[in-house]
Amino acid sequence: MLPTPSTSHVPYTLVYEPAEDSFLLLDTFSSPTSLTFHTSHFPPSSPTPLVLEIGPGSGVVLAFLTAHANHIFSRPDILTLGIDINSFACASTAKTVSLASQDHPTTSGEFLSAVQGDLTSCLRGRQVDVLVFNPPYVPTEDLPALPERLREKKEGKVTFEEESKLLELSYAGGKDGMETTDRVIDSLGDVLSKRGVAYLLLCAGNKPEAVKQRIREMDNAGEGRRWKAETVGTSGRQAGWEKLQIVRIWRE
Numbered sequence: 001m002l003p004t005p006s007t008s009h010v011p012y013t014l015v016y017e018p019a020e021d022s023f024l025l026l027d028t029f030s031s032p033t034s035l036t037f038h039t040s041h042f043p044p045s046s047p048t049p050l051v052l053e054i055g056p057g058s059g060v061v062l063a064f065l066t067a068h069a070n071h072i073f074s075r076p077d078i079l080t081l082g083i084d085i086n087s088f089a090c091a092s093t094a095k096t097v098s099l100a101s102q103d104h105p106t107t108s109g110e111f112l113s114a115v116q117g118d119l120t121s122c123l124r125g126r127q128v129d130v131l132v133f134n135p136p137y138v139p140t141e142d143l144p145a146l147p148e149r150l151r152e153k154k155e156g157k158v159t160f161e162e163e164s165k166l167l168e169l170s171y172a173g174g175k176d177g178m179e180t181t182d183r184v185i186d187s188l189g190d191v192l193s194k195r196g197v198a199y200l201l202l203c204a205g206n207k208p209e210a211v212k213q214r215i216r217e218m219d220n221a222g223e224g225r226r227w228k229a230e231t232v233g234t235s236g237r238q239a240g241w242e243k244l245q246i247v248r249i250w251r252e
Contacts, residue, residue, distance in 0.1 A: 002030050002071060005063035005100035007092070013163050014088040016057035016170035020235055021134050021201055021244055025061050028199070028233030028246045029072050037248075039074040041195060042129065048077045049129035050193075051109075054119055054184065056082035057170060059093030061132060062114075067100035069109030078109030083117045086166055090114040119184055120191045128191050131198040133184055136170055139177040139205045144168040177206045185215060188249065197250040199232075204243045215249055225251040 004026060007018055028034060042049045053062040062082050069078035082093045093114035101108040115122065144165055158166075173180055181200065188198055202208040212229040220227060233246035 002068045005060050005067060005096055007058040007060050007096055009095055010058045010092045011088060014158065014166050015086065015092050016167065018058055018060045022060050024233055024235040024244055024246060025134060025201065026064050029065060035072065038072060041197060042073055044075050048079055050127060051078055051080045051130040052128045053082050053132040055084050055134060056093040056114060057089050059096030062093055063097040063100035066097050066109045066111050067104040068107055070107040076107060076109055079112055080109055081112045082114035083122065084114065085116065085118055086169060087116045090116050120187050123191060125190050126193050129193050129196050131192060134201045135181040136173040137177040137201065137203045137206055138171045138173050140172040140174055143174040143179050144172050177203060197248060200247045200249060202245055202247060208245055208247065212247060220251060227251055
């Protein structure tokens with residue numbers, strides 16, 4: 001089993017702590033079936049893949065993908081990037097990836113940065129080869145907003161209320177837990193490269209079978225290929241919204 005990156009430096013009052021969903025992603029990416037898919041999808045003779053994680057939080061998943069790039073993709077020339085609305089998560093991710101890469105210099109890819117942003121709004125179109133998203137998937141009445149002082153990066157100690165809001169941003173998904181996730185799904189055609197593949201984490205409350213069917217029926221702008229969506233990893237309880245799954249999304 002590939003080693004899990006250390007996140008002991010992460011301030012968990014401000015940043016989502018790695019949990020079952022995070023570790024399910026690690027297990028999925030280290031599985032033999034994922035290795036086979038990535039090796040055929042991104043052969044060594046093809047251009048360097050760009051891997052993006054939206055909302056990396058502590059950075060444990062992005063660090064895992066970076067540090068073990070040669071194991072996961074059968075090639076070390078992988079570029080990785082993180083985008084998070086939480087600036088504390090960006091700083092945590094950068095340190096987590098840096099430490100993990102130092103621990104595994106012979107298998108590590110190249111980490112570009114962790115930047116503060118709203119999902120994929122800051123990206124150029126159709127540049128991402130691998131998109132990873134562990135979204136705020138818990139069904140809630142409302143979606144939280146980033147506190148204004150933190151959005152404007154004003155100086156001062158973070159208050160308890162602001163800490164609570166930052167953590168709420170990491171799990172509160174609105175109606176069916178899908179309001180943020182729907183935005184990412186709707187943008188996939190504009191964000192992914194032609195060979196691009198996305199990995200999306202869902203819980204039972206997100207109605208994953210309906211989500212996968214919706215993806216398969218999405219328009220592909222006349223490219224003559226169809227969207228594919230299949231479950232490639234599962235975890236959690238067999239009943240209730242806690243059961244998790246990883247969905248792989250691509251076109252062929």
